[in-house]
Amino acid sequence: xxxxxxxxxxxFNVPFxxxxxxxxxxxxxxxxxxxxxxxxxxxxxxxxxxWVDQNVADGTPQLVNRIKQFANAHPAxxxxxxxxxxxxxxxxxxxxxxxxxxMLKVFNVxxxxxxxxxxxIGGGAVLDAIGFAVAIAHRGLRLxxxxxxxxxxxxxxIGVKNSVNLFAKKNWLGxxxxxxxxxxxxxxxTTLSNRDFVSGFxxxxxxxxxxxxxxxxxxxxxxxxxxxxxxxxxxxxxxxSAKMHLDHITRGGDPFEMLEARPLDYGHWSAxxxxxxxxFTLRHGEAVAIGVAIDTVYSSLELGLDKAVAQQVxxxxxxxxxxxxxxxxxxxxxxxxxxxxFRQHLGGRLTLTMxxxxxxxxxxxxxxxxxxxxxIEAVKxxxxxxxxxx
Ligand SMILES: NC(=O)c1ccc[n+]([C@@H]2O[C@H](COP(=O)([O-])OP(=O)(O)OC[C@H]3O[C@@H](n4cnc5c(N)ncnc54)[C@H](O)[C@@H]3O)[C@@H](O)[C@H]2O)c1
Ligand SMILES: [Zn+2]
Numbered sequence: 001x002x003x004x005x006x007x008x009x010x011x012f013n014v015p016f017x018x019x020x021x022x023x024x025x026x027x028x029x030x031x032x033x034x035x036x037x038x039x040x041x042x043x044x045x046x047x048x049x050x051w052v053d054q055n056v057a058d059g060t061p062q063l064v065n066r067i068k069q070f071a072n073a074h075p076a077x078x079x080x081x082x083x084x085x086x087x088x089x090x091x092x093x094x095x096x097x098x099x100x101x102x103m104l105k106v107f108n109v110x111x112x113x114x115x116x117x118x119x120x121i122g123g124g125a126v127l128d129a130i131g132f133a134v135a136i137a138h139r140g141l142r143l144x145x146x147x148x149x150x151x152x153x154x155x156x157x158i159g160v161k162n163s164v165n166l167f168a169k170k171n172w173l174g175x176x177x178x179x180x181x182x183x184x185x186x187x188x189x190t191t192l193s194n195r196d197f198v199s200g201f202x203x204x205x206x207x208x209x210x211x212x213x214x215x216x217x218x219x220x221x222x223x224x225x226x227x228x229x230x231x232x233x234x235x236x237x238x239x240x241s242a243k244m245h246l247d248h249i250t251r252g253g254d255p256f257e258m259l260e261a262r263p264l265d266y267g268h269w270s271a272x273x274x275x276x277x278x279x280f281t282l283r284h285g286e287a288v289a290i291g292v293a294i295d296t297v298y299s300s301l302e303l304g305l306d307k308a309v310a311q312q313v314x315x316x317x318x319x320x321x322x323x324x325x326x327x328x329x330x331x332x333x334x335x336x337x338x339x340x341x342f343r344q345h346l347g348g349r350l351t352l353t354m355x356x357x358x359x360x361x362x363x364x365x366x367x368x369x370x371x372x373x374x375x376i377e378a379v380k381x382x383x384x385x386x387x388x389x390x
């Protein structure tokens with residue numbers, strides 16, 4: 001009798017490469033960096049389409065010409081495909097599913113293939129949305145991100161997640177895809193509003209709390225100067241944060257979040273919910289600042305984190321310029337629904353990363369609501385006292 005039933009279970013690994021570059025002026029004197037990233041094959045120039053966050057283009061009117069000049073200066077290596085495309089900046093692009101369809105249509109009429117490049121220039125929201133379109137077109141074009149906010153240079157631009165919002169839920173529709181490359185260009189940050197400049201540093205605080213006590217101390221020490229946009233202080237923090245994210249993705253053992261925990265989402269269960277509850281008027285980074293403060297105080301109430309650390313985290317975030325209170329904190333019942341949404345997004349049982357000490361994360365699978373409420377109240381009280389002092 002031939003054997004009919006057969007079960008095959010085979011492990012396999014796929015090698016990935018992540019390319020992260022740091023430049024001062026990618027469309028000026030550092031053009032070589034981008035040129036080198038865009039691999040041309042078969043003696044053909046790389047086919048490249050540029051997509052730009054509208055607010056970035058508005059802030060730098062000469063950007064379009066600089067992109068054209070970059071391509072014109074390297075005809076053997078770079079062939080610009082179609083016109084430069086503009087998309088709305090901020091959460092608007094992630095909230096409007098029709099923009100996704102428009103992006104796919106442009107890729108199609110431009111005949112982009114799996115070896116073509118899309119260079120996306122913009123804030124985290126624009127990068128998330130374009131990244132998703134790029135990931136699903138032909139099952140994946142090559143994506144080069146040029147992040148233009150402090151948040152996307154230190155955090156999201158490095159990551160392997162792409163998404164848009166659906167059903168009023170953050171990042172409901174998305175994919176994991178490793179970008180072809182990421183260029184963190186300091187020049188891009190010059191046109192950011194103060195609000196958006198500050199906003200990114202909550203993710204830097206977050207990753208330092210998880211991974212590096214020395215970085216955490218440095219951010220706290222330099223918080224005032226960072227808030228005043230002293231780039232000698234701000235750029236090293238962004239760079240270090242980017243490198244810690246890169247290390248987490250490439251060496252952390254779980255780039256596609258198959259396991260239970262999502263440590264980089266420390267403070268995010270409430271942050272994502274607050275963003276949605278505020279109708280996205282609250283920036284991601286601003287919500288993360290509050291979320292990190294809440295989970296840090298909670299860690300001190302529930303998990304033995306030194307209470308002085310919790311105070312220091314709140315102080316540091318305030319010194320950076322964050323307000324640690326928001327009206328969404330008044331509706332805790334709705335906020336607590338964020339816990340279930342967070343669980344669903346990952347699947348399986350609820351897993352939240354909390355802190356036992358700076359640099360020492362711990363996973364928990366349930367929440368003591370009384371202590372979480374106390375944590376929320378403590379963060380609000382801290383913020384109110386700060387406002388009083390001002
Ligand atoms: N994929 C991930 O792993 C990941 C991680 C963290 C956050 N995110 C997502 O990133 C988004 C937030 O990104 P963000 O903080 O970069 O904000 P953002 O993309 O919302 O940008 C904020 C505002 O600044 C504008 N802007 C961007 N760069 C500018 C510049 N250089 N000059 C002038 N204006 C500029 C944008 O158009 C927007 O209006 C959220 O949607 C969040 O969910 C994703
Ligand atoms: Zn985040």
